[in-house]
Amino acid sequence: MTQTPPRPPAGPPARRPVPTSADVARLAGVSRATVSYVLNDTSAVRISEPTRRRVREAAEELGYVPHAAARSLRAGRTRIVLLPTAPVPVGPLYGHFLNELQWALRRLGYTVVQYASMGLDGDEAARAWAELRPVAVVTFGAVELTPHGVDVLKRSGARAVITLGPRPVEGAHSVPLDQRGVGGCAGVHLVERGYRRIGVVMPEEAGLELFSGPRLEGVRHAVTGSGADVVALPLACAEEAAGALAARWPGLGLDAVFAYNDEYAMLLMRALLDAGVSVPGDTAVMGADDLLLGRLTRPRLSTVRIDMETGQHLAGLVDRVVRDPDRTPEGGDLMAARAVHREST
Amino acid sequence: MTQTPPRPPAGPPARRPVPTSADVARLAGVSRATVSYVLNDTSAVRISEPTRRRVREAAEELGYVPHAAARSLRAGRTRIVLLPTAPVPVGPLYGHFLNELQWALRRLGYTVVQYASMGLDGDEAARAWAELRPVAVVTFGAVELTPHGVDVLKRSGARAVITLGPRPVEGAHSVPLDQRGVGGCAGVHLVERGYRRIGVVMPEEAGLELFSGPRLEGVRHAVTGSGADVVALPLACAEEAAGALAARWPGLGLDAVFAYNDEYAMLLMRALLDAGVSVPGDTAVMGADDLLLGRLTRPRLSTVRIDMETGQHLAGLVDRVVRDPDRTPEGGDLMAARAVHREST
DNA sequence: TTGAAAGCGCTACCAC
DNA sequence: GTGGTAGCGCTTTCAA
Numbered sequence A, B: 001m002t003q004t005p006p007r008p009p010a011g012p013p014a015r016r017p018v019p020t021s022a023d024v025a026r027l028a029g030v031s032r033a034t035v036s037y038v039l040n041d042t043s044a045v046r047i048s049e050p051t052r053r054r055v056r057e058a059a060e061e062l063g064y065v066p067h068a069a070a071r072s073l074r075a076g077r078t079r080i081v082l083l084p085t086a087p088v089p090v091g092p093l094y095g096h097f098l099n100e101l102q103w104a105l106r107r108l109g110y111t112v113v114q115y116a117s118m119g120l121d122g123d124e125a126a127r128a129w130a131e132l133r134p135v136a137v138v139t140f141g142a143v144e145l146t147p148h149g150v151d152v153l154k155r156s157g158a159r160a161v162i163t164l165g166p167r168p169v170e171g172a173h174s175v176p177l178d179q180r181g182v183g184g185c186a187g188v189h190l191v192e193r194g195y196r197r198i199g200v201v202m203p204e205e206a207g208l209e210l211f212s213g214p215r216l217e218g219v220r221h222a223v224t225g226s227g228a229d230v231v232a233l234p235l236a237c238a239e240e241a242a243g244a245l246a247a248r249w250p251g252l253g254l255d256a257v258f259a260y261n262d263e264y265a266m267l268l269m270r271a272l273l274d275a276g277v278s279v280p281g282d283t284a285v286m287g288a289d290d291l292l293l294g295r296l297t298r299p300r301l302s303t304v305r306i307d308m309e310t311g312q313h314l315a316g317l318v319d320r321v322v323r324d325p326d327r328t329p330e331g332g333d334l335m336a337a338r339a340v341h342r343e344s345t
Numbered sequence C: 001t002t003g004a005a006a007g008c009g010c011t012a013c014c015a016c
Numbered sequence D: 001g002t003g004g005t006a007g008c009g010c011t012t013t014c015a016a
Helices: A021-028 A032-040 A049-062 A068-075 A091-107 A122-131 A147-155 A179-192 A209-223 A239-247 A262-274 A292-296 A311-323 B021-028 B032-039 B049-062 B068-075 B091-107 B122-131 B147-155 B179-192 B209-223 B239-247 B262-274 B292-296 B311-323
Strands: A080-085 A111-116 A136-139 A160-165 A173-176 A197-203 A229-235 A256-258 A284-286 A303-308 A335-340 B080-085 B111-116 B136-139 B160-165 B173-176 B197-203 B229-235 B256-258 B284-286 B303-308 B335-340
Touching: A021 A032, A021 A049, A032 A049, A068 B068, A080 A091, A080 A122, A091 A111, A091 A303, A091 A311, A091 B111, A111 B091, A122 A147, A136 A311, A147 A160, A160 A311, A173 A311, A179 A197, A179 A209, A179 A256, A179 A284, A179 A303, A179 A335, A197 A209, A197 A262, A209 A229, A229 A239, A229 A262, A239 A262, A239 B292, A262 A284, A262 A292, A262 B292, A292 B239, A292 B262, B021 B032, B021 B049, B032 B049, B080 B091, B080 B122, B091 B111, B091 B303, B091 B311, B122 B147, B136 B311, B147 B160, B160 B311, B173 B311, B179 B197, B179 B209, B179 B256, B179 B284, B179 B303, B179 B335, B197 B209, B197 B262, B209 B229, B229 B239, B229 B262, B239 B262, B262 B284, B262 B292
Parallel strands: A080 A111, A080 A136, A136 A160, A160 A173, A197 A229, A197 A256, A256 A284, B080 B111, B080 B136, B136 B160, B160 B173, B197 B229, B197 B256, B256 B284
Antiparallel strands: A111 B111, A303 A335, B303 B335
């Protein structure tokens, strides 16, 4: 029996070695198998109470923590649900939704891991994710997932690849987040109130096209047949940009503008007011997201309120797909939009 | 030689098995060792170019992706840097900082994993994190880490446990985020302008005490000796709450208020104006964070601008601690605050 | 009720 | 240059 602990091959000064289940077994005077049974409450096997206690105490004393990698290597699958993180600022709505989702997934026994993916293209990212062998991947459209990327993930053992976003990806379960609906709401709201020359702000910030494009489309679609015009207005999120746009406002001949979200809306509305354009008299302004701060402007900002299904709902869907990847349980729309009329339209 | 693939023990319908390095070796007609050498560009060993090509092609064809768990099990350590995610909304400042940090860490060869920790208490969380055997943990004060939790992590092999936040934790490297300095800036700014009865908004939302407490202290400390009073004002982030506070404003006899951040400041300022309190005539209002939207109010909001050292800076610190956990390289302050005077003070 | 041992995928040491 | 192989920590079947 080798008593000499096999020292790590030099390098950094030998640190106190990490305790393993073998150490626990040794201390408790039982076999590794027994340790595993006790610590995992394996029901298929009966272990005497005194033994259980000894094992538990030994584990406690050593500060033993099971090694997730070893466990999942043995098990052949992980319980990791990987959520690629978005480099784009997504606002409080997604933030809340994300928290709910993570909480619900953990209750279902999954390990939720957000993987920092900024600066990786779709296929690099998919490979990097696949190395962790997640059982599921839920992406919010932050990284452009390709059909090939989906395939890589599936072949690495991912049972569910779910994309939340404006457009589906082949091979993945797509849960549409109906951005067109958001634009649609705004379009209908404005047309109903008689506006006919409608501007739509398109943020120039990278990463937002995935959202702004469909919102624009939604407005376009909503106004067809009403005789209204829709004009895209690129805008950076900065005061000077808004000022410049406001300066040439009269020449644009617009009587309303849907500003992508409340932040852009507040920015633009301020610039318009400062330039002498009255709101909603000369031009109506509409935002989206129903931020608290939007209620504080004068006039109060009309907006599109987006209700998202609870994260719990999506967590359930993930779980169902993991359990039976072949059945396609359509979750329906996770997002519902409705216009909130205040004073700016 | 067993040719029968050992089918998974029933359960879900047998899926196409995930390719391993052995499969690549078989297809390329080489040994697993050679595959490993080629795919890892092991410099200690020379492999002929034709062999390399064959291996690469085989890997490509099979869609082989190395198994991170197996690799780190073998290596005895991971390259995971674990960042517990905060359930509290932390604002665009931290968001940006976080992105930079992640990017920089990845460039240094680490795998950045954000671990969803909401609803776990400090010690549960530490255990859960330790299962992944991260080489480093960087926490932003979202989860209350205890000395015991730090010990669990260290014993599980974490070489760096770094807390960013208002107060240090025993055993961890603490990088102070000087929230007191933020309050201090505001205090000095207000006192210099002659204000003597200063309110400080304390958000009622859970999880923010860690920030608001030190900010309040900072104000208190900054005004000592000036003869100014400081009064804490609990406030929920909602219009009604702000309205109620504004209604009893005259009775409070305050000539200035530091509102924790720009959002609370805008909320309160609106309520004050609506209640007929002039700003800054009757009462000065100061925020913090220098949000874009704060510049849009009338009067424009004075604020405390917080500059954070680049994430790259912190990434370097993490890397240094990982390489030499015993030396204590103090990184200095990561945060610098300064007052920005606009119109509301 | 408990123990022995195989083997998950991978890398690194040593032979050839 | 390349292959054989031990062993990382864990679970689970089989035997005692």
